[in-house]
Amino acid sequence: MNTPPATSSPLYRSPDIFASFPELLAAESTRHGGVSPAPFASLNLGLSTADIPENVAENRSRFWRALGVNPHQVATSHQVHGSEILTVTQPGHYSGYDSLITRHKGILLAVTVADCTPVLIFDLRHEAVAAIHAGWRGTVQGIVTKTLEKMQLEFGTDPADCYAYVGTCIDECSFEVGLEVAEQFSDVHQRFDPATGKHLVDLKIANRDQLLGVGVRKDHIQISAYSTVLHNHTYFSYRHEKGQTGRMLVCIGIV
Template sequence: MHTVTRSTQVSYRIPDVFTSFPNLIAAESTRHGGVSPAPFNSLNLGINTSDDSVNVDENRRRFFDAIGAATFRFASSHQIHGTDILYTVEPGRFDGYDALITNQPGLLIGVTVADCVPILIYDQANQAVAAIHAGWRGTVGGIVNKTLTYMQQRFGTLADHCYAYVGTCIDDCSFEVGPEVADQFGSSFRRDDLRSGKSLIDLKAANKQPLLDFGIPAAQIGISSFSTVLHNKDYFSYRVEQGQTGRMLAVIGIKF
């Protein structure tokens, strides 16, 4: 379940797993409340689209203001569906990373998605956070485990002190793939159709499992109940909209 919040027409969701931490900002945008025209209507927060950059800048301003992060600096990366992780204490637009971690107060980190899985992690003891972009390649490449391991090395992160959110993405009844992709997933994360030779992949479950394997208690892991495909009126879906669509942001940061 999620807390739904609207401010100046900007619609976003705060994961319930994070709502008891007043020093934390964590949110996931929807597609509502921006200025972008179709096919990016309306709260397109993705830089790497053909939407006018003026629109994206205004949309981001509105979103950051609505979630209470107007004074925060922001760090993100051009994502490449890999497993490289960036530790940063500075804002900026980096390149080649699909996860960011920080323990710098006042610095918001985030990932853009439009079917892939956003994962947000909060280490309460060490006041550190992570934002992860996991497509199917990042998922099978172990980006969640690699991020947690890096947090452990950098901050001393322990599982019992972590709270995590597996965000809105393509659902397990919509992500149909061929055997070249399906064979890289374990049987518990795929349903095979022998007649078509296709399989359906559960990306949420596949990214929850490494959180559990690291030792994070199940009660400290939230899972989005929404789907970019089934709830396409509220979320952008690259697959449904055949690439001509906007992007959501999933962000997290420690307050000053």
């Protein structure tokens, strides 16, 4: 990887929580700056959509180029909405994992999202990173907690040394679920809306609380101010766009 640009571009935003670490590259893509037509307009980075593959390839090329990244240094996985964690030692595309961790410099970990919660973690002391795709199922299964426990085991990570970003996802006021889903969350993370007869789940706070629960300091956590639904002009939302939409990539790595 080359040294990334210092500021964000229309293609991505960089979390402020990591701004003090020049060795770290972290970014969350937007839907702007690509070549895909509607309904994937425009920077669709998802390999498993109905978009034309050549468009996705060009979009990915633009995204990595904007970040100063060689795409051959990226590690991704086909995600299954679970809580399996892969310790990455080589870049490439894997399958069956919703969380990736590494201490290897020059490898960029990336997860795909379009409503689910991305969580990025940086262990400052050990220079280790994690990229997590926390869908509601993964959140219920404690994927963030499990990831930090895995980092403790693999790298000696102390959560107090970590900085974390809970990224852009579906917001609480938009994430309507049935009782069968809501009852899997604590009362702190879900509420009943009598006007709609639906329960609402707050994935951002649920994942933030997993970070806090294992010892990440509150002032070391940033929660995205954006929503895939309320800010759908900038981000893809699978639910809001009824499945016909693109995907974002959220990535982190030691340069």
